[in-house]
Amino acid sequence: MPPVAERALDLRADFPIFARGPGQAPLIYLDSGATSQKPRVVIDALADHLRSDNANVHRGVYPLAQRADAAFEHARERIAALTGAEPRTTIFTKNATEAINLVAYAWGRANVGPGDAVLITQMEHHANIVPWQVLCRERGATLRYLELDQRGELSLAALDGELARGNVKLVAFAHVSNVLGTINPVAEMAARVRAAGAVSLIDGAQAVPQMPVDVERIGADFYAWTGHKALGPTGIGVLHGRAELLDQMPPFLTGGDMIASVDFDGASWNELPFKFEAGTPMVAEAVGLAAAADYLAGVGMDRVREHELALTGYLLEGLSGVPGLRVVGPPEAASRGALASFTIEGLHPHDIAELLGREGVCVRAGHHCAQPLMRCLGVGATARASLGVYNERADIDALITALEHSREIFGL
Amino acid sequence: MDDLYRDYILEHYKRPQNFGELDPHDLEALEHNPLCGDELGVHIRVRDGRIEDLRFHGHGCAISQASASIASEELKGMSLAEVGELDADWMIELLGIPVSATRRKCALLNLKVVRGAVTGDNAWPS
Numbered sequence: 121m122p123p124v125a126e127r128a129l130d131l132r133a134d135f136p137i138f139a140r141g142p143g144q145a146p147l148i149y150l151d152s153g154a155t156s157q158k159p160r161v162v163i164d165a166l167a168d169h170l171r172s173d174n175a176n177v178h179r180g181v182y183p184l185a186q187r188a189d190a191a192f193e194h195a196r197e198r199i200a201a202l203t204g205a206e207p208r209t210t211i212f213t214k215n216a217t218e219a220i221n222l223v224a225y226a227w228g229r230a231n232v233g234p235g236d237a238v239l240i241t242q243m244e245h246h247a248n249i250v251p252w253q254v255l256c257r258e259r260g261a262t263l264r265y266l267e268l269d270q271r272g273e274l275s276l277a278a279l280d281g282e283l284a285r286g287n288v289k290l291v292a293f294a295h296v297s298n299v300l301g302t303i304n305p306v307a308e309m310a311a312r313v314r315a316a317g318a319v320s321l322i323d324g325a326q327a328v329p330q331m332p333v334d335v336e337r338i339g340a341d342f343y344a345w346t347g348h349k350a351l352g353p354t355g356i357g358v359l360h361g362r363a364e365l366l367d368q369m370p371p372f373l374t375g376g377d378m379i380a381s382v383d384f385d386g387a388s389w390n391e392l393p394f395k396f397e398a399g400t401p402m403v404a405e406a407v408g409l410a411a412a413a414d415y416l417a418g419v420g421m422d423r424v425r426e427h428e429l430a431l432t433g434y435l436l437e438g439l440s441g442v443p444g445l446r447v448v449g450p451p452e453a454a455s456r457g458a459l460a461s462f463t464i465e466g467l468h469p470h471d472i473a474e475l476l477g478r479e480g481v482c483v484r485a486g487h488h489c490a491q492p493l494m495r496c497l498g499v500g501a502t503a504r505a506s507l508g509v510y511n512e513r514a515d516i517d518a519l520i521t522a523l524e525h526s527r528e529i530f531g532l
Numbered sequence: 533m534d535d536l537y538r539d540y541i542l543e544h545y546k547r548p549q550n551f552g553e554l555d556p557h558d559l560e561a562l563e564h565n566p567l568c569g570d571e572l573g574v575h576i577r578v579r580d581g582r583i584e585d586l587r588f589h590g591h592g593c594a595i596s597q598a599s600a601s602i603a604s605e606e607l608k609g610m611s612l613a614e615v616g617e618l619d620a621d622w623m624i625e626l627l628g629i630p631v632s633a634t635r636r637k638c639a640l641l642n643l644k645v646v647r648g649a650v651t652g653d654n655a656w657p658s
Contacts, residue, residue, distance in 0.1 A: 470592075500571060
């Protein structure tokens with residue numbers, strides 16, 4: 121029998137999107153890896169802020185503006201607390217992609233030059249590949265890829281070998297793969313990168329929503345994640361950076377709010393984190409994401425992980441009973457995040473997603489913004505079921521039933 | 533009977549016509565569907581300004597593979613000028629199933645690659 125969480129979470133009622141009218145088919149949402157659904161507290165926090173506390177920040181002296189200021193900085197404290205980070209080194213960006221680009225532009229262009237190398241892995245999302253390709257091409261540096269093993273995992277020995285080749289300035293890697301589900305040993309990797317004199321950047325977009333993350337304990341130099349996958353709104357991402365690095369870096373985007381002073385000949389930069397937040401920031405989104413952070417902290421990230429780990433075991437067992445189905449990535453639930461990407465012999469992933477969609481089952485199909493990884497796996501596309509705090513065993517039962525129907529329609 | 537995955541669509545998907553390589557060939561093109569990573573290429577042999585023979589190769593969903601298979605028989609014998617005039621409606625009508633907005637790209641991938649090979653226009657159908 122697959123593991124059952126000792127205290128399975130029962131949170132679905134907190135998420136208005138799952139409320140169904142009479143005769144409405146249930147929503148079986150298995151695409152949280154793309155974006156999460158939002159609890160009522162997040163929707164309300166966003167709306168309440170816009171309704172009652174809205175003013176621009178860092179400018180006004182009237183009481184409403186002061187309330188907006190307080191709401192924004194209080195939000196930053198709560199968001200930083202979710203990942204064990206300091207507010208001063210917690211920078212708001214548009215999304216995880218922009219957070220990675222911030223490092224590639226501001227840190228990369230000041231620190232990576234001809235003959236240097238940037239090391240990434242074969243399992244990265246395009247967001248953690250393309251900025252480094254562009255940087256390396258522009259600076260005459262080399263981009264190298266850490267290879268995966270048969271299980272879809274990285275090897276620390278292989279990392280040591282790559283670092284020993286020398287000249288590696290930065291190593292960027294996912295905390296949890298959005299395709300394989302692989303959970304990387306990020307603390308061990310960051311320590312090795314540090315010991316080799318290089319800087320680490322971790323893409324935590326898939327990790328923060330589903331497991332306890334402590335950026336201090338991990339020892340990452342940079343850690344990027346995004347709000348909308350972590351029960352928050354779209355339009356806000358987070359970059360945690362080590363203070364010494366952020367202090368030395370030139371700004372990324374320039375304009376209002378990120379300056380200390382401007383005269384006709386030049387400008388000086390504001391203190392952290394504002395140096396990296398040009399223009400009016402995402403105030404309402406920060407308030408919404410803070411509500412999401414509070415919600416997750418209230419449930420407890422240990423319990424979130426326990427719940428999703430048990431469901432992942434149930435998902436893998438269910439999928440293993442579908443003829444012709446192959447799951448990519450580590451075989452056992454404990455080694456992976458709460459998702460499973462798979463192919464079915466004779467049934468293309470796009471057709472799977474179309475047929476499941478008709479039964480109210482939402483899964484993603486395609487290359488999941490990881491085309492190099494798809495080539496390593498020898499597939500053009502996969503279908504992916506990914507879980508959130510609101511999922512239950514019944515969702516997975518519905519998925520397996522819909523997969524069986526799909527096979528029948530295709531005469532398999 | 534499924535509206536989209538009709539028997540003849542599945543039949544073309546499972547046993548596509550005119551798939552493989554064609555050597556020698558006069559024209560070729562390769563296109564990707566960036567949304568799903570599907571890939572479809574074509575080899576075309578031309579005689580007297582007409583498509584004498586063609587073969588598709590690549591991988592894709594039932595809709596894109598069946599579209600290519602169904603179109604392949606119609607394209608044989610067509611003049612290159614006629615191919616350049618073919619539009620999305622021609623393909624959708626030929627396919628004979630209701631295609632949603634998201635699957636339209638799948639249905640049109642083969643015409644995109646054939647038009648690319650014949651006219652050099654890679655921007656179609658945008």
